[in-house]
Amino acid sequence: MTFSILAQDLGSGAMGGAAATGALCVGGWVLRGDSRAGMTASQGAAPSTMWGEDALESMRSGQSAEQAVTQVTAVDRGRAWRQLSALDRHGGTASHSGQRNTPWCGSVGDNGFVVSGNMLAGPQVLDALRSGFLTTTGTFAERLLAGLRAAEAAGGDSRGLQSAALLIVSDDAPPLNLRIDWAQDPLSELHDLYRRSQTGAYAEWLPTVPTRNNPERGHD
Numbered sequence: 001m002t003f004s005i006l007a008q009d010l011g012s013g014a015m016g017g018a019a020a021t022g023a024l025c026v027g028g029w030v031l032r033g034d035s036r037a038g039m040t041a042s043q044g045a046a047p048s049t050m051w052g053e054d055a056l057e058s059m060r061s062g063q064s065a066e067q068a069v070t071q072v073t074a075v076d077r078g079r080a081w082r083q084l085s086a087l088d089r090h091g092g093t094a095s096h097s098g099q100r101n102t103p104w105c106g107s108v109g110d111n112g113f114v115v116s117g118n119m120l121a122g123p124q125v126l127d128a129l130r131s132g133f134l135t136t137t138g139t140f141a142e143r144l145l146a147g148l149r150a151a152e153a154a155g156g157d158s159r160g161l162q163s164a165a166l167l168i169v170s171d172d173a174p175p176l177n178l179r180i181d182w183a184q185d186p187l188s189e190l191h192d193l194y195r196r197s198q199t200g201a202y203a204e205w206l207p208t209v210p211t212r213n214n215p216e217r218g219h220d
Contacts, residue, residue, distance in 0.1 A: 001102065001157055003117035004030055004041040005129055005147050006087040009140040010112065014170035015039045015087060018144040020186060022119070022157040027165025027179035032056050035169040035212055037089065038065060044083035044118055045101045048076070051084045059088050069094040085109070085116040115147075121155025128154035141168060141176065145191055152187060164190040171212040 004019035017039045019030045032052040033039045037060035042052035051072050058068035065086040073079045073096045080098035085107055087093050093114035095107035107116035108126050115129045132150025136143045144166060152161060164186035168176040178193050180186040197203065210217045 001045075001119040001159065002026060002030060002043040002047075002083075003115070003120060003125055003129055003148075003151050003156065004043060004085065005113065005115045005133055005144060006039040006041055006085055006093070007113035007133060007140075007144065008087060008091050012140065012170060012172070014140055014168055014173070015089070016140055016144050016166070016168035016176075017041055017087075018148050018164070018166045019043070020148050020152065020157065020161050020164040022159035022162055024163055025179075025181045026163040027167065027177070027181070031165055031167040033167050033169040033175070034060060035171045036060055039087040039167070039169070041085045041116060042082070043116065044081055044098060046078060046081040048078070048082055051076070051082060055084060055086050059086065064088050064090070064094075065092040066094040069096055083107070083116055083118055085114045087112075087114060117151075117157075119158055121158050124154045125151050125156055141166060141194055144168075145187070145194065148187055148190075161186050166190060166194060172214075173211055174206060174209040 002021040006017045017031045019026045030043050040052035040055045055068040055072045065088040080100035083097050085095040091112040093109040102119040104120045105118035115126045129147045129151035133147035136146035165179045180189045183189040
């Protein structure tokens with residue numbers, strides 16, 4: 001019931017994820033990120049938020065995305081109902097798609113990005129998600145959002161969409177964590193929220209917030 005993308009911005013080193021679903025609160029359920037470790041997307045018929053958090057912790061300790069996904073999924077007897085993708089700091093990716101998830105279900109990965117989904121209109125949804133991200137120009141966030149929009153246009157979640165989310169983490173910037181937990185057109189609402197986050201008083205305030213590479217930054 002969800003499609004997601006995890007990707008690395010080669011220009012800035014930032015890592016990001018975006019997701020949309022035909023149910024509520026996709027950001028809280030699916031996306032996890034830490035600039036010291038990587039990104040995860042945990043979804044499926046019976047998603048485990050612990051999967052995403054545990055895989056992130058494994059990558060924080062030095063494991064690759066592939067090692068983290070293997071470790072987390074192997075010990076869970078409910079893995080057939082779940083889906084997990086991961087992106088590590090080095091651009092490595094891995095994914096698991098349990099066979100009991102509702103068709104169409106699968107993932108496509110390469111160095112620097114991975115797309116996954118379940119209860120989709122078909123495999124063309126992930127192809128469009130991948131292509132939308134890779135061929136769009138603009139900011140990293142805009143490219144991730146373009147991927148979601150392309151996936152929706154290709155059929156998306158077979159039930160339609162109710163929620164969407166964007167998460168970007170970086171050592172040089174505060175996290176960008178935007179969520180639309182329910183809307184009739186969540187992708188449009190998410191794009192509007194992103195636009196608002198990049199303008200006005202909020203955007204002017206962001207450079208004063210501490211980052212991992214500048215933890216003492218403030219109002220100088």
